Amino acid sequence: MKNDRQAMILEIIAQENIETQEQLLGRLYEKGIRCTQATISRDIKAMHLIKEPVGHGVYKYAVSSNRTKLNFAEKLRTIFRESITSIASAQNIVVLKTMPGLASAACSALDNMEINYMVGSLAGDDTAFLVMKDAESAESFCREIEEML
Numbered sequence: 001m002k003n004d005r006q007a008m009i010l011e012i013i014a015q016e017n018i019e020t021q022e023q024l025l026g027r028l029y030e031k032g033i034r035c036t037q038a039t040i041s042r043d044i045k046a047m048h049l050i051k052e053p054v055g056h057g058v059y060k061y062a063v064s065s066n067r068t069k070l071n072f073a074e075k076l077r078t079i080f081r082e083s084i085t086s087i088a089s090a091q092n093i094v095v096l097k098t099m100p101g102l103a104s105a106a107c108s109a110l111d112n113m114e115i116n117y118m119v120g121s122l123a124g125d126d127t128a129f130l131v132m133k134d135a136e137s138a139e140s141f142c143r144e145i146e147e148m149l
Contacts, residue, residue: 005033006043010063013049017060024061087145089138094130096145103128117141 005028012018012027021040028035044061051059083102088095098106107123110130117137122129132138 002043005035005039006047008033009040009043009047009049013061013063017054017058019051019059019061081148084145087142089132089135089142091135092132092138094132094138094141096128096130098126098128100126102126115141 008028008031009024012024012031016027018024018027021037021044025035025037025040028040048064049061050064052062054060083098083106084096085099086097096103096106103123103126107121107128107130110118110121117133118141119131119133121131130138130141132141
């Protein structure tokens with residue numbers, strides 16, 4: 001139901017200039033989707049929708065150009081919370097220990113985050129090696145991940 005509603009929201013804002021949540025709520029109602037303004041507000045936040053100008057002081061809802069990066073960031077947090085068991089650094093190398101079978105998923109998420117100080121990653125079954133540009137970057141990354149966990 002949530003996925004259907006959010007897909008419909010994306011379809012509506014792609015076809016029409018929707019300025020307010022009330023307008024969006026009305027369009028959803030016309031298409032047979034019943035929900036509240038609070039639900040629409042949560043969907044807008046979850047889908048990273050923004051208001052962009054269309055001219056003459058009018059704005060419309062649109063998909064943020066940062067949506068992909070933001071979605072990867074949320075996925076990365078979820079992967080870390082669910083799978084990482086430990087993290088350590090030695091010089092410019094970070095070693096991630098994960099639950100069995102999840103090191104590759106963690107590396108994939110990291111690779112898509114475009115971390116400018118990460119040179120690359122290599123994943124096994126439950127261990128990942130991350131090569132950073134320098135030891136300071138590796139230590140900083142470890143602290144960030146520990147805070148996230």
